Amino acid sequence: MGAASSRLEKALGEQFPEGERYFGLENFGNTCYCNSVLQALYFCVPFREQLLEYYANNKSAGDGEENMLTCLADLFSQISNQKKKTGVIAPKRFIQRLKKQNELFRSYMHQDAHEFLNFLLNELVDILEKECNAAKEPPQNSSSNKNLNGPVNGQANGSHKEPDTTWVHKCFQGILTNQTRCLRCETVTDRDETFLDLSLDIEQNSSITSCLKNFSSTETLNAEDKFFCDKCCSLQEAQKRMKIKKPPNILVIHLKRFKYIEQLGRYKKLSYRVVFPLELKLINTVDNSDLEYSLFAVLVHVGSGPNHGHYISLVKSHNHWLFFDDENVEMTDESMVQTFFGSAQEFSGNTDNGYILFYESVAKTN
Template identity: 85%
Template sequence: MGAAGSKLEKALGDQFPEGERYFGFENFGNTCYCNSVLQALYFCVPFREQLLEYYGNNKNIADTEENLLTCLADLFSQISSQKKKTGVIAPKRFVQRLRKQNELFRSYMHQDAHEFLNFLLNEIVDILEKEDQAAKNDEGTSPPSEKVANGPKSGLANGAKKEPLVTWVHKNFQGILTNETRCLQCETVTARDETFFDLSLDIEQNSSITSCLKNFSSTETLNAEDKFFCDKCCSLQEAQKRMKIKKPPRILVIHLKRFKYIEQLGRYKKLSYRVVFPLELKLSDTVEEADIEYSLFAVVVHVGSGPNHGHYVSLVKSHNHWLFFDDENVEMIDESAVQTFFGSSQEYSSNTDHGYILFYESISNKN
């Protein structure tokens, strides 16, 4: 471990970023799904800074009850305050809390990194909302606003008079999708907004993120049994439906749907398709506004041929260097190595390391 750390320091030499820390995480029995996501979040600089600010504001409160947020803040603080530049940290307290909180992550079975990321972000939001409510109650103010759910499946509260709390998780990760349905009889457009923390995209062989996004927002015709009930026509009508990004997030998280349920097999299969993800991504066709540019800064990679076994590692861009995090091990890699994680162009390939969750930060829309 020490040798690996010193090797990394030697590789970076004078270019080792001032004040930065590169620490691997110990694995507590199949916790690579957790380790890889935590590394990606640690190198999501706005998220890290706000979490450390939260830690600074709350560390002296003696009666703060331990929860997933306090454990994560404590872990990030441990890393950032290390005297050494490299090494290994055991995220034991965080993992214990995670297993205590959610039985899904209690077993030593292979877990899904995307499920974990979704759970973690929503859990942090819940904790922040409860803390905000407790503070308001202490001040004797009115009851809380109606909560707007944070996942991609939920709609914004229509006509809600009270504004929902916008946490720093929302400010970083939340975007808004608009689901538009146009009645082909009367041309009336019905639009419904939904919030999202990440976009889950269907993938095809030898495709790219751009083409996956185009498919995501392509127009679909609703006819036959799928007709749409138009309020204006007061009847079922043929319609056209499409999904657009109304408000792009500061941090765009893209989840590639690599695990597909195959009816004939009666189980999930991993799609090892080659999906090119660029280092710089432009959102144009999917967004209502002008072009939005994003820069890739982290990739959670699934290693293995199936959904129920395998391993997770992460690639992270930090101060213009790319690093490879594999539990305790941290190595420097060349930028060109990122493309080896696009996937396999043939169905049967020895390459089983495939990009699974992509983290992009907005360049043109930093706020």
């Protein structure tokens, strides 16, 4: 650990900007699921910058209520303001708040990193929207629709025709459209829904591209699954498919590695080999625009099942890859990413598998 730490210090001094910090996070018994997600979010630069801006704008409000957002902002501020480039920080206040907020994370059982990420992002959205609504008039409008509220700092302008979203939405939110085509009258019905991450079914010896193709493959609705066509005013056979209407700036992909096996009566981990490239073209968009994304973080699940194991994360920062395992931080090579694709064999001792992938858009904005 000492030798690795000194090597890291030397590399950080030579190859990284002065202002960057690379701190391990103390594990409080079973909090690797949390630590791995926090590292990925810290190195999601647009998210980090917005969070630190929020902290700077709100730290003087001493009478404010502590919540998940203030605790996370405080933690990120602590890390970014450290004098040393590397070390270990104990996210104690954040973990205490998490356990107080959600009983799911109070036990000492192994928790799911994807469930935690979902909970955290939705909790941040709820807090930002409530703060936004509280700054608006009249107060009875505070129950307005989710995902349609203004910016966090209370600078919403009532004259806007298009409602603003929170900065969490601006980082992670995309829009899916469910296209259903009646096979009798050919009418196409579009139904939109928002997402903060995409959960993809996986198969053995596949790739993210093939998983995305399957996600958007055409499904026929017939027999008892017929579609009610408004134009025909009756149930009809139809074809439906899901495509991405508005891609997010940060694309989070969750690989569904835990599958319930009826015969076993429990969940089993699928250690399938799924290739996730460093550069990804998003092929299943409505306008077929082939948007390009670049991988900057991988959450890895280590272990054979959902109820036990460990989480680590690989993060790309300033064109270099780093390995985060709770308190331990090491430099690594991008070739290490390939070791977490999974196993080509059904039964394998290799259980270190990519579980959540973070891609940032490198496409030109219009």
